[in-house]
Amino acid sequence: MTAPLIELRGIARVYGTGEAEVRALDGVDLIIQRGEFVAIMGPSGSGKSTAMNIIGCLDRPTGGNYLFNGVEVATLDQDQRALLRRHYLGFVFQGFNLLARTTALENVELPLIYKGLPRTDRVARAMAALAKVGLQGREGHDPSQLSGGQQQRVAIARALAGDPMVILADEPTGNLDSHRSHEIMQLLQALNRDEGITIVMVTHEEDIAAYARRLVVFTDGKIVHDATKDGT
Amino acid sequence: MLWESVRLAALAIIRNKLRSFLTVLGVVIGVAAVIAMVTVGQGSSAKVAADVESLGTDVLSIRPGKRVMGPGGGGNSAPPFTLKDAEALAGMSFIRSVSPQNSSAQTAIFGNTNTTTSVTGTNADYLDVGNWTMHLGRTFTDAEERTGAAVCILGESVRQTLFGNTDPNGETIRIKTLSCQVIGLLQAKGAGSFGQDQDDLILMPIRTVQRRMEGNQDVASITVALLPNANSARAIREITTLLRERRKLTDAEEDDFSVTDMKEIASILSGINSVLTGLLSSVAAVSLLVGGIGIMNIMLVSVTERTREIGIRLAVGAEARQVLTQFLVEAVVLSVTGGVLGIVLGLALAFAGSRVMTIPFTPDAMVVLMAFAFSALVGVVFGYFPARRAAQLDPIEALRHQ
Numbered sequence: 204m205t206a207p208l209i210e211l212r213g214i215a216r217v218y219g220t221g222e223a224e225v226r227a228l229d230g231v232d233l234i235i236q237r238g239e240f241v242a243i244m245g246p247s248g249s250g251k252s253t254a255m256n257i258i259g260c261l262d263r264p265t266g267g268n269y270l271f272n273g274v275e276v277a278t279l280d281q282d283q284r285a286l287l288r289r290h291y292l293g294f295v296f297q298g299f300n301l302l303a304r305t306t307a308l309e310n311v312e313l314p315l316i317y318k319g320l321p322r323t324d325r326v327a328r329a330m331a332a333l334a335k336v337g338l339q340g341r342e343g344h345d346p347s348q349l350s351g352g353q354q355q356r357v358a359i360a361r362a363l364a365g366d367p368m369v370i371l372a373d374e375p376t377g378n379l380d381s382h383r384s385h386e387i388m389q390l391l392q393a394l395n396r397d398e399g400i401t402i403v404m405v406t407h408e409e410d411i412a413a414y415a416r417r418l419v420v421f422t423d424g425k426i427v428h429d430a431t432k433d434g435t
Numbered sequence: 436m437l438w439e440s441v442r443l444a445a446l447a448i449i450r451n452k453l454r455s456f457l458t459v460l461g462v463v464i465g466v467a468a469v470i471a472m473v474t475v476g477q478g479s480s481a482k483v484a485a486d487v488e489s490l491g492t493d494v495l496s497i498r499p500g501k502r503v504m505g506p507g508g509g510g511n512s513a514p515p516f517t518l519k520d521a522e523a524l525a526g527m528s529f530i531r532s533v534s535p536q537n538s539s540a541q542t543a544i545f546g547n548t549n550t551t552t553s554v555t556g557t558n559a560d561y562l563d564v565g566n567w568t569m570h571l572g573r574t575f576t577d578a579e580e581r582t583g584a585a586v587c588i589l590g591e592s593v594r595q596t597l598f599g600n601t602d603p604n605g606e607t608i609r610i611k612t613l614s615c616q617v618i619g620l621l622q623a624k625g626a627g628s629f630g631q632d633q634d635d636l637i638l639m640p641i642r643t644v645q646r647r648m649e650g651n652q653d654v655a656s657i658t659v660a661l662l663p664n665a666n667s668a669r670a671i672r673e674i675t676t677l678l679r680e681r682r683k684l685t686d687a688e689e690d691d692f693s694v695t696d697m698k699e700i701a702s703i704l705s706g707i708n709s710v711l712t713g714l715l716s717s718v719a720a721v722s723l724l725v726g727g728i729g730i731m732n733i734m735l736v737s738v739t740e741r742t743r744e745i746g747i748r749l750a751v752g753a754e755a756r757q758v759l760t761q762f763l764v765e766a767v768v769l770s771v772t773g774g775v776l777g778i779v780l781g782l783a784l785a786f787a788g789s790r791v792m793t794i795p796f797t798p799d800a801m802v803v804l805m806a807f808a809f810s811a812l813v814g815v816v817f818g819y820f821p822a823r824r825a826a827q828l829d830p831i832e833a834l835r836h837q
Contacts, residue, residue, distance in 0.1 A: 256831045259750075261750060261829060261830040261831040261834070262829050262830075262831045263829060281754075281755055281827075282754045282755065282756070285749060285752055285753060285754045285755070286752070286754070288749075288750065288751065288752045288830075289751070289752025289753075290752070292752075294750050294751070296834070300743070300746070300747050300750070300834060301747075302450075302744060302747060303450075303740070304450040304451065305446075305450055309446070313747075313748070313751050314751035314752055316439060316443070317748075317751065317752045317753045317754075317757065318752070319439075361751065365751065365752065
């Protein structure tokens with residue numbers, strides 16, 4: 204049996220020291236298999252975003268083990284974690300985090316530049332990713348010329364372009380109205396279903412979480428609920 | 436990968452036009468101000484140095500009376516020199532040439548034009564002690580000097596007034612009642628250190644002036660040029676001793692003449708000029724500082740935006756090293772662009788300034804290099820180090836940066 208894609212064992216993340224110590228994560232165990240669509244919920248300060256950032260290697264745990272595809276990554280150095288992100292992970296943020304004054308195409312090309320792809324390949328793959336999120340014809344637009352929903356699609360295309368195993372989405376619909384939110388969720392759902400991309404998403408909205416097949420709930424730095432929906 | 440970083444840096448520069456422009460502007464102002472000011476300052480120094488050079492090096496001016504410069508000079512009571520004094524000086528071992536002189540303001544007339552100019556009776560050595568060269572014609576012959584022939588050499592300004600651009604050689608001009616033939620034209624020198632016209636003069640053999648115009652045997656002053664390796668202090672002492680004997684001064688009497696080293700005057704001029712250059716340099720240093728602060732501000736103000744950009748790049752899989760190379764290249768490209776534009780602008784300003792002030796345009800590679808290096812360093816340091824700090828953060832910290 205192959206190792207699970209993501210395995211957290213007793214992960215802790217502590218900010219500050221002494222009296223000011225805050226335990227954002229306090230012994231989290233979580234296993235996510237390939238192809239899952241997991242929604243993480245919980246009140247503010249429950250540690251859900253911290254867990255997400257640790258899974259995404261954007262932050263480091265202060266304790267515990269994190270195995271990605273069976274490999275310990277909690278002890279990797281900065282550059283090794285960068286390589287992991289480059290080759291296996293894609294990110295979608297609440298605030299989109301697109302480069303300003305940079306066209307949609309160039310934003311989507313960004314991860315491919317660091318993968319070292321030649322320019323023609325980059326453009327072809329970025330165009331394909333933009334087409335997949337329904338943004339054909341918008342590749343020359345700056346973020347400022349796009350609506351919130353379109354910006355988030357660019358961000359998803361950027362995450363997709365690198366051909367990741369996992370897309371990590373931190374409140375992907377947090378800045379969008381309900382209509383756009385559902386469009387984005389349908390897009391993510393399709394990617395999970397059709398491309399087999401594992402998706403881990405943080406949200407605080409029940410109807411958004413309902414798109415996922417598994418729900419993990421955090422409270423006070425611990426997982427208090429973990430359930431998989433029946434059927435598909 | 437380096438090439439890729441250069442491309443990324445170029446893209447970032449083009450995208451952030453305003454930021455790039457302001458950074459470049461800071462460098463341009465700093466570099467241009469320093470280069471323009473220091474170059475103009477050095478040009479005026481060179482001008483003074485050239486004027487000093489035109490006075491002739493190791494030239495002593497000997498005049499009757501106790502004082503050389505300032506009000507009350509002239510020493511009317513002291514007897515003038517004679518040509519015999521000049522001949523005695525010419526016999527001294529360390530002297531290269533001796534030029535006795537007798538000047539007065541006269542009106543020179545040619546046809547229906549006339550000009551008031553300084554007519555100097557002297558000898559052919561005048562050219563050597565005054566650092567003159569002939570432009571046309573010839574200088575006085577020994578025979579002309581001995582017999583007091585009615586011949587004269589014109590300065591360029593006199594030529595222009597009386598003859599325009601035509602060759603005056605062989606023409607006859609009239610000074611007082613004397614008709615004299617033009618035999619030569621001096622090479623123009625232009626304006627002197629004090630703005631006086633050095634070319635407004637007519638030279639004649641001194642005997643011609645003595646016999647046919649003044650009617651006396653006087654020599655108003657003697658200028659001597661020393662041999663290149665002569666010691667001017669010793670020369671002054673020996674000349675003083677010789678002249679005291681010839682003028683039959685007793686030991687109790689003070690000198691009734693003065694021997695002045697022209698270098699002293701030159702050193703006063705140089706002193707004034709170096710103070711001015713120092714002043715200009717400090718103004719330039721302030722400009723450099725202001726330019727540097729401008730660069731620093733732009734770079735620091737954009738840190739928030741850049742930190743987020745670095746966070747995004749790290750999140751999509753960039754290594755810190757790759758991000759830093761890009762930012763370093765960007766800072767270097769902006770600073771070097773600004774530096775080169777600054778050099779061009781600074782030299783252009785200095786060139787224009789030199790033209791307006793009629794001083795030589797003497798750019799100094801060292802100054803150009805230093806101004807460039809300082810501004811470029813400020814640009815690179817303040818472009819690179821905030822980026823380095825951001826790249827060392829965990830990506831999530833960089834992304835959250837407010």
